[in-house]
Amino acid sequence: MRLDIVSIFPEYFAPLDVSLIGKARERGTLDVHVHQLRDWAHDVHKTVDDTPYGGGPGMVMKPEVWGEAIDTVIAAGPQGPDGGLPRMIVPTPSGRPFSQELAQELAGEPWLLFACGRYEGIDSRVMAEYSSRLRVDEVSIGDYVLAGGEVAVLVMVEAVGRLLPGVLGNAQSAVDDSFAPGSMQNLVEGPVYTKPPVWRGHEVPAVLLSGHHGNVARWRRDEAIRRTVRNRPELAAAIDPATLDKHDRKLLEELSFRLQPEDMAN
Numbered sequence: 001m002r003l004d005i006v007s008i009f010p011e012y013f014a015p016l017d018v019s020l021i022g023k024a025r026e027r028g029t030l031d032v033h034v035h036q037l038r039d040w041a042h043d044v045h046k047t048v049d050d051t052p053y054g055g056g057p058g059m060v061m062k063p064e065v066w067g068e069a070i071d072t073v074i075a076a077g078p079q080g081p082d083g084g085l086p087r088m089i090v091p092t093p094s095g096r097p098f099s100q101e102l103a104q105e106l107a108g109e110p111w112l113l114f115a116c117g118r119y120e121g122i123d124s125r126v127m128a129e130y131s132s133r134l135r136v137d138e139v140s141i142g143d144y145v146l147a148g149g150e151v152a153v154l155v156m157v158e159a160v161g162r163l164l165p166g167v168l169g170n171a172q173s174a175v176d177d178s179f180a181p182g183s184m185q186n187l188v189e190g191p192v193y194t195k196p197p198v199w200r201g202h203e204v205p206a207v208l209l210s211g212h213h214g215n216v217a218r219w220r221r222d223e224a225i226r227r228t229v230r231n232r233p234e235l236a237a238a239i240d241p242a243t244l245d246k247h248d249r250k251l252l253e254e255l256s257f258r259l260q261p262e263d264m265a266n
């Protein structure tokens with residue numbers, strides 16, 4: 001997979017040299033190109049921003065600089081000027097939510113182009129222009145404000161990169177994830193433990209040392225349910241009652257959690 005990232009702070013992407021993603025780059029699984037947006041600004045001050053039309057606080061990134069940057073990146077693509085087109089991702093808190101499902105979808109793309117905004121964001125005509133030429137998605141990684149798109153891109157690159165064939169050492173790790181399709185539906189993962197069996201007076205739950213695989217699986221599911229109800233009530237509310245056994249129902253009752261009634265449709 002090829003990744004192009006355009007930013008006024010290319011130094012933000014130093015973490016992509018290390019760990020899982022760094023190794024994937026060394027092996028050629030990932031081909032990452034980070035670009036300095038200011039390389040396409042032509043005035044002496046390398047200006048990339050200007051005041052917002054309509055007034056208001058802050059500055060907006062200029063469309064001409066972004067247009068030249070993106071045109072150049074597209075033209076220098078993986079297989080030359082006729083080597084297909086990238087899918088473009090623009091991080092913004094007003095975008096569609098990033099999710100494990102979107103990460104899976106992006107992991108199937110041969111070429112992604114990430115455009116990192118700063119200030120109050122990028123002139124919207126840039127997204128309009130490229131939407132008529134490429135698939136463009138404005139994407140949010142959560143409901144909070146960041147100073148720019150760079151950290152959001154690091155998040156998305158890690159989430160996507162670890163799904164690529166051969167990037168995770170253990171093939172099971174990616175399917176066990178809380179939000180992976182095929183993991184326990186609508187449940188987050190429970191707690192994990194390793195040696196020693198007692199640390200500062202805290203004991204590892206005895207069932208995990210018992211060697212009884214059935215009891216271990218049951219206990220893990222209970223803990224996943226407890227955590228989901230406590231930390232993610234909106235996920236718990238979306239549990240399909242048909243996916244629960246009698247033991248699950250009893251536990252939810254003990255936790256005073258009311259399941260949604262089964263609807264009449266279907």
Ligand code: JA5
Nearest residue numbers: 091117118141142146148149
């Ligand atoms: C800020 C100019 O979903 C959280 C996000 C916050 C934020 C993102 S994504 N992009 C920007 C940005 O600010 O481009």
